Amino acid sequence: MRTYILTKPRLKPIATARHAEDAKCPDGGWKPLTKGEKAALSILARKAAVVQGVSLKKLDLDAWRQQISVKACGRRISEAVHDDWADIKSAFEDLAGQPEKAFSTQLRSGDNKRRVAMHKLTEALTKKNLNPSYAASICRAQFKVNLEEASAKQLWCLFYTINGRKAK
Numbered sequence: 001m002r003t004y005i006l007t008k009p010r011l012k013p014i015a016t017a018r019h020a021e022d023a024k025c026p027d028g029g030w031k032p033l034t035k036g037e038k039a040a041l042s043i044l045a046r047k048a049a050v051v052q053g054v055s056l057k058k059l060d061l062d063a064w065r066q067q068i069s070v071k072a073c074g075r076r077i078s079e080a081v082h083d084d085w086a087d088i089k090s091a092f093e094d095l096a097g098q099p100e101k102a103f104s105t106q107l108r109s110g111d112n113k114r115r116v117a118m119h120k121l122t123e124a125l126t127k128k129n130l131n132p133s134y135a136a137s138i139c140r141a142q143f144k145v146n147l148e149e150a151s152a153k154q155l156w157c158l159f160y161t162i163n164g165r166k167a168k
Helices: 035-052 058-073 082-095 099-109 112-127 132-143 152-164
Strands: none
Touching (some): 035 058, 035 082, 058 082, 112 132, 112 152, 132 152
16 A cells, blocks of 8 residues: 655646636635634734834733734734734734735735645545545546646535545
């Protein structure tokens, strides 16, 4: 029995028209942020506060962080969900003097549904002990695109196809 060590294929950018049906695809965006994610945002907020010259006293810093977070997405970090992650993170990156990172964060969030689908597909391939090329060949045959260029909907179709197959 072969065991494959999978690495997720790097997603390539796709045209906006190919994203058309992705809105219906799941990505867990409604789930609350984890403690680790909240901590990462708070650390980034502190770095931004230092750059902006905000007082680092707990009450001042907390009020400033809350104000920026609410301005970015309408929620405090403690109330934020995964759909808010990119907006909050990019706001603090911009204030920390890293506009390139803020821009990159916003660009990356546009492909979140595809990244989630690719992650789930990779997990399914690992669980079934299938080579990643198996999913790639199905993708080319069914959708006439390479796996790296598949839309979220196409990746979810592949995920359900792989899950429906019997394990080797």
